C-alpha cells in the first residue's frame with residue numbers, strides 16, 4: 001500500500017439537501033468533526049453527487065452546495081487543518097464507484113434499508129438506479145482515502161458496513177489495497193429531537209418548520225421556536241426520555257452546548273419552571289449559532305473566495321484519490337494509458 005498518512009485519517013460528509021444545516025446536523029455531526037481536527041488527518045466533503053439520486057433543481061443545488069460549504073467552515077472546519085471539497089470535483093469517486101459496483105451483489109444492494117425506505121416513499125418504479133447504488137458510491141467516497149474511521153450518525157452504520165465488506169472482498173480478490181474503516185458512531189446523547197414532536201429526530205424532511213432549528217435562521221426565529229417547544233405534562237424538570245421527551249431534549253441540547261452534565265443541570269432547575277429552562281436553552285442556542293450564521297453570510301458574500309477554497313481542497317483530495325484509483329485500476333487488470341508506468 002502506498003502513501004501512509006502521518007496521523008490516522010477520518011472522512012465524512014453531509015448532503016447539501018436542505019436550505020440550511022440544522023441543530024441536529026451541527027451537534028450530531030459537525031461539532032464532532034471539529035473536535036477530531038487536531039487528532040486526525042481529516043477529509044470533509046459535500047456529497048453533491050449523492051444529492052442527485054433524488055430530483056434536484058440545478059440552481060438550488062448550486063446554492064445549497066455553497067451554503068453547506070460555508071456552514072462547514074463557519075461551524076469550525078479549518079481549511080488549514082482539514083481537506084474540504086466537493087465530491088463532484090474529484091472524478092475518482094465515480095470511477096472507483098464503477099469498479100465497486102462490479103463486485104457488489106444485486107441482493108446485497110437490495111438489502112440496504114435507506115434505499116428501501118426512500119424508494120418506498122415514491123414507489124420502487126420511481127426510484128433511480130442512482131439511489132439503488134448510493135451506498136456503493138458512498139463506499140467509494142470512503143475507500144479512496146483509506147481512512148481508519150468514518151464519523152457518522154447511527155443511520156449510516158449499514159452503509160459503512162457495506163464499505164467494510166467491499167474493502168475486504170476487494171482485498172481478498174485482488175490483494176491488499178483498502179483499509180477496512182471503522183464506523184465512529186456518536187453516542188445516543190448526540191441525537192437531537194424535533195421541538196414539536198420530540199420523539200422524532202430533528203430532520204430537514206420533518207413535517208413542519210417549527211420543530212426545526214436552522215443554523216441560518218434569524219436569532220429571533222430560533223428563540224421563538226425554542227420558547228414554543230412542546231414540553232410535557234407536569235411541571236418538574238427531569239431527564240426522562242420515556243415520559244418527558246420534550247424537556248429531556250431541551251436538557252440535552254443545553255448540556256451539549258454548555259458542556260455541563262445533564263444531572264447537574266437538573267439539580268440546578270429544582271423548583272424552577274419549564275419557562276426558565278426554555279429561556280436558558282434559547283439563549284445558549286442563539287449565542288452559539290449567531291456567530292456561525294454571521295460568518296456563513298460573510299463567506300457567501302464572496303463566492304469566488306469560497307470556490308477557491310473548494311478548488312484547493314479538491315486538488316489535495318485528488319492527490320490521495322488518484323493514487324488509490326491507479327492502484328485499483330492496475331489490480332483489476334486495466335491497461336495503463338499510454339505514457340504512464342504501471
Ligand code: ATP
Nearest residue numbers: 014024025028029153190191192201202203204205
Ligand atoms: P434527511 O431529513 O434528509 O434525512 P437529515 O436532516 O436527517 O436529513 P442527514 O443529511 O441525513 O440529515 O445527516 C447528516 C449528518 O447529521 C449525519 O451524520 C446524521 O447522523 C446527523 N444528524 C442528522 N439529524 C440529526 C439529529 N437530529 N441529531 C443528531 N445528528 C443528526
Ligand code: LTN
Nearest residue numbers: 011012013014015047138141142
Ligand atoms: N450518506 C451520508 C452522506 C455521505 C457520507 C459519505 C458520509 C455520503 N458519502 C461518506 C460519510 C462518508 C449521509 O446521508 N449523511
